Ligand SMILES: *[C@@H]1O[C@H](CO)[C@@H](O)[C@H](O)[C@H]1NC(C)=O
Ligand SMILES: *[C@@H]1O[C@H](CO)[C@@H](O)[C@H](O)[C@H]1NC(C)=O
Ligand SMILES: *[C@@H]1O[C@H](CO)[C@@H](O)[C@H](O)[C@H]1NC(C)=O
Ligand SMILES: *[C@@H]1O[C@H](CO)[C@@H](O)[C@H](O)[C@H]1NC(C)=O
């Protein structure tokens with residue numbers, strides 16, 4: 170019996186030895202120079218792969234470790250190792266013998282790190298794909314010598330930063346995909362050597378900052394995808410370094426508003442900024458001097474309620490503008506007129522059907538030689554006035570639409586704004602109407618202010634923006650934006666309340682000739698210095714005496730007071746402009762009679778000592794905490810690489826690293 174089994178085993182061994190020279194590894198299919206071992210449940214790479222193999226497919230198996238397993242295959246061009254269980258690639262140059270390799274796919278595996286040297290020898294590699302993995306740490310020089318790489322795909326990993334060294338040698342890279350990672354900042358100079366890059370995608374990351382020099386070197390880039398990040402403002406300067414950029418996606422970022430010159434002076438043809446919940450306004454000149462711009466996608470922004478009539482300045486080639494599913498009630502004809510031919514979408518907006526839609530109705534019914542073409546025009550419906558709700562715009566009779574109408578304010582709700590002394594405030598006001606309304610402002614004093622106003626604290630910009638600086642309580646009141654044309658007036662009232670700051674003054678120690686006052690509250694540091702004012706009560710005509718104290722003070726002792734007298738004490742700030750004091754908090758005290766024994770001094774100095782001791786103790790605590798935090802951080806920072814270093818150096822596959830205390834189940 171035993172000898173029969175032995176014989177069968179010998180035969181099997183013999184056939185497999187012979188077949189290694191003349192045919193294919195067991196379980197694999199071989200067609201010409203392709204060896205297909207896809208999805209065969211393999212735990213290790215078969216060791217009899219023909220020497221002349223050019224394509225080797227090993228995906229969807231159970232490989233866990235490649236160290237010392239990759240055979241000598243001097244003609245191999247494609248190696249697919251995706252969808253395995255590879256836990257680490259180690260520190261050795263495991264691919265060294267595959268000198269002809271052009272494509273390497275390592276997607277969907279379990280390794281988290283790439284150490285320097287792992288790809289050494291892959292000089293001819295053109296495509297490297299590691300998607301859908303767990304990559305977190307990539308050494309700085311992992312990609313050294315990959316000067317023939319054309320396509321690098323690292324999508325769907327956990328990469329959070331990109332050292333500038335990564336791309337040094339990739340002069341020929343054309344496509345770089347880094348979508349769905351955790352990158353949070355684009356440093357200056359990261360891509361400087363990528364002169365041939367055409368496509369850079371960084372969508373679905375956590376980018377919140379972009380250096381002005383982040384895109385230097387990307388002279389040939391045509392497509393840049395930055396959608397679904399945390400970018401709150403357009404990276405205007407950074408964009409200008411890419412002279413051949415054609416397509417730029419910035420969708421689904423928390424941008425609240427596009428302001429003048431946000432997009433300017435770059436070569437782009439197509440800009441997409443849709444799917445935000447934050448975008449509210451597009452101001453005058455937000456798109457300016459863009460000679461190649463043809464398509465602008467601004468749809469699906471449910472908060473977008475204003476597009477300035479001059480949002481596009483010197484954008485001669487604009488021919489597609491998507492504005493559907495926004496919150497626009499009016500779109501001015503000026504936005505799109507005098508252009509060769511424009512395709513527009515405006516459906517699913519709460520349109521106001523007054524004189525402002527006249528041009529749209531004409532365009533829909535081709536009344537004039539209109540070059541403006543509305544897509545999905547049947548879906549264009551009135552939302553206001555109430556009587557026309559849901560009425561199709563196309564069916565509206567032109568005669569029923571007036572040629573002129575009174576101003577309509579964008580966001581006409583009257584509101585109340587609470588601020589604090591010393592703050593600044595900006596009010597903006599925008600209106601539509603035919604003829605275009607003029608805007609002026611009326612301030613609480615009743616005076617009309619305009620751009621020639623010379624008060625430094627109150628300024629007007631572009632007539633529709635009112636700026637108030639260094640607010641004082643007397644600035645409280647109603648600010649009116651008045652939009653006016655020959656058809657009528659629209660007014661928006663904003664009530665400004667300049668609250669006093671949170672500071673309170675209290676007597677702490679009262680003696681016959683001196684009083685110690687203390688002050689507390691969150692506004693103790695709001696001003697560089699405060700003034701303590703004091704005078705006797707009930708003595709008409711008496712001026713306050715003053716002392717100036719720095720913001721670091723918390724108490725002050727006023728000496729040389731009269732015994733048995735009522736005083737009023739205040740903490741105040743100086744209004745330099747008007748040379749008077751603005752009182753923030755006041756208190757009253759009555760000094761003791763002359764017989765009162767003055768022991769207060771000791772208390773006061775005790776308080777001072779206690780304060781000093783308290784500060785010292787607090788500083789010691791902070792030093793302690795900081796050093797502890799730093800220690801913790803260092804530990805965590807090194808943990809991952811070091812662990813894998815230990816397992817790697819020992820060349821032991823992790824599943825064999827059982828603890829001696831654990832029973833070795835199944836072996
Ligand atoms: C490789 O084998 C798998 C599984 O048998 C098969 O689905 C696949 O089409 C093969 N690939 C090629 C290129 O022949
Ligand atoms: C590698 O194999 C997987 C699954 O078998 C396949 O989806 C993938 O496209 C292959 N990679 C390349 C670069 O062909
Ligand atoms: C590369 O091939 C040489 C010669 O066949 C062999 O000695 C060496 O171990 C191989 N290196 C690797 C990393 O497999
Ligand atoms: C851009 O690409 C073209 C064609 O591939 C190449 O000739 C040129 O050198 C590249 N430009 C720069 C600035 O590298």
Ligand SMILES: *[C@@H]1O[C@H](CO)[C@@H](O)[C@H](O)[C@H]1NC(C)=O
Nearest residue numbers: 396418420421441443444469
């Ligand atoms: C915007 O949202 C729509 C619908 O949710 C989706 O189909 C589209 O792909 C998104 N576009 C971008 C650029 O995110």
Ligand SMILES: *[C@@H]1O[C@H](CO)[C@@H](O)[C@H](O)[C@H]1NC(C)=O
Nearest residue numbers: 471472473474496579580581
């Ligand atoms: C759309 O505009 C209306 C009227 O101005 C406003 O009440 C509403 O809150 C806006 N919707 C969004 C999502 O901002």
Ligand SMILES: *[C@@H]1O[C@H](CO)[C@@H](O)[C@H](O)[C@H]1NC(C)=O
Nearest residue numbers: 507508509536537538539540
């Ligand atoms: C009709 O088209 C011509 C040439 O495109 C243009 O000059 C003219 O202003 C257009 N007329 C109107 C009413 O838009």
Ligand SMILES: *[C@@H]1O[C@H](CO)[C@@H](O)[C@H](O)[C@H]1NC(C)=O
Nearest residue numbers: 581582583584659660661662
């Ligand atoms: C805002 O106040 C002005 C002036 O008092 C008034 O005419 C207007 O109707 C108010 N607007 C709203 C939306 O209540």
Ligand SMILES: *[C@@H]1O[C@H](CO)[C@@H](O)[C@H](O)[C@H]1NC(C)=O
Nearest residue numbers: 609616617618619620621622
């Ligand atoms: C601004 O207002 C003043 C006085 O009300 C007026 O004399 C002046 O012409 C106005 N300037 C402008 C630019 O409207």
Ligand SMILES: *[C@@H]1O[C@H](CO)[C@@H](O)[C@H](O)[C@H]1NC(C)=O
Nearest residue numbers: 671673674675688689690691
């Ligand atoms: C300031 O001090 C007074 C009197 O000691 C106290 O009543 C008040 O709650 C304090 N306020 C703050 C904000 O600490």
